[in-house]
Amino acid sequence: MSNKIWAALKEGTAPKGLRCLNTHRVVIHPDYPELLKAIDLDSIQGVLRSKLGEAISMDRKQEKNVVKRIEITYEGETRVFYLKLYWNHLFEKIWARAFRGSLVGRSMVRAEYDNLERLAKCGLRIPQLVAYGDHRFAGGIIHAFIITEEIPKAMGVDYLVHEWFGQQAEEDRKYKTDELVHEVARVVKQMHDHGFEHHDLFLRNMMVSEQNMSKLYVMDAPRGYFWPQIIMRKRRAFDLATLDSAATQSFSRNQRMRFMHLYLGCNRLTEEDKQLVRKVLTISEPMRERQLKRLERSIAVDENGKPEPS
Secondary structure (H helix, E strand, O other): OHHHHHHHHHOOOOOOOOHHHEEEEEEEOOOOHHHHHHOOOOOHHHHHHOOOOEEEEEOOOOOOOEEEEEEEEEOOEEEEEEEEEEEOOOHHHHHHOHHHOOOOOOOHHHHHHHHHHHHHHOOOEOOEEEEEEEEEEOOEEEEEEEEEEOOOOEEEHHHHHHHHHHHOOHHHHHHHHHHHHHHHHHHHHHHHHOOEEOOOOOHHHEEEEOOOOOOEEEOOOOOOEEOOHHHHHHHHHHHHHHHHHOHHHOOOHHHHHHHHHHHHOOOOOOHHHHHHHHHHHHHHHHHHHHHHHHHHOOEEEOOOOOEEEO
16 A cells, blocks of 8 residues: 555655645746746646756665756747756655654745745845745655756856866966955855855855856755844854865865955954854864765856756
């Protein structure tokens, strides 16, 4: 019986007699309903059966947890979208994440969509949101997806600092690196000033468009949360630590300290500022080895906007 249920859930439905426990929710940005309908991505079942696009990332343990790059021609114009699709194929997995959206509260994709939407209202650059959807059975998340439109000629910041900078002339590399440090500090400060803790603010979760450091995008924020400022000041160290965790390989100590001066808006650190720096280093140190390894597996996007394995 269990296999029969999962076979039906895999297709986005449920066995006869249990369909009352099956619910679909799809939210589409007002600019995209007709486009998504034309390519059959306006429903859970349409997304599940779609053969469009190529997989650029896949969870080795979950064959259905994939990121796809979808290139289409619509009304004579070439458009590129990214589809992230998740599948909870075990009840144990749903229970393990029960209080992180799998059973109680917002699903992960809904949280990401809502968070990015609010960040855009705060004046930050985000990928253009297209749609999200989730499929629940008996309250548990079975499938979830989110679609965004491609950022023009974008490169992941992880690829930028670990590959692209090294291909530039020394003078250009120094100028671009300083420009990036300044822009990241500005964006993170703006985000924190609005009370938002990203909670996954690694280099791979930011992108730069058209090799222009001032066009810095923030993405992948399902675990983020908006806090009152009195709480945000205590929680900001974690975001700063995630940024610093893989920075030692590509940024000098002086550049990392310059980031903190820019972020804090000062030329000289106070004792309170020094305590924050020490806290950031303490949190980031255990992350370093894992994050540097993850850089080797990152999906990069080259200067023409096409993904390539790093």
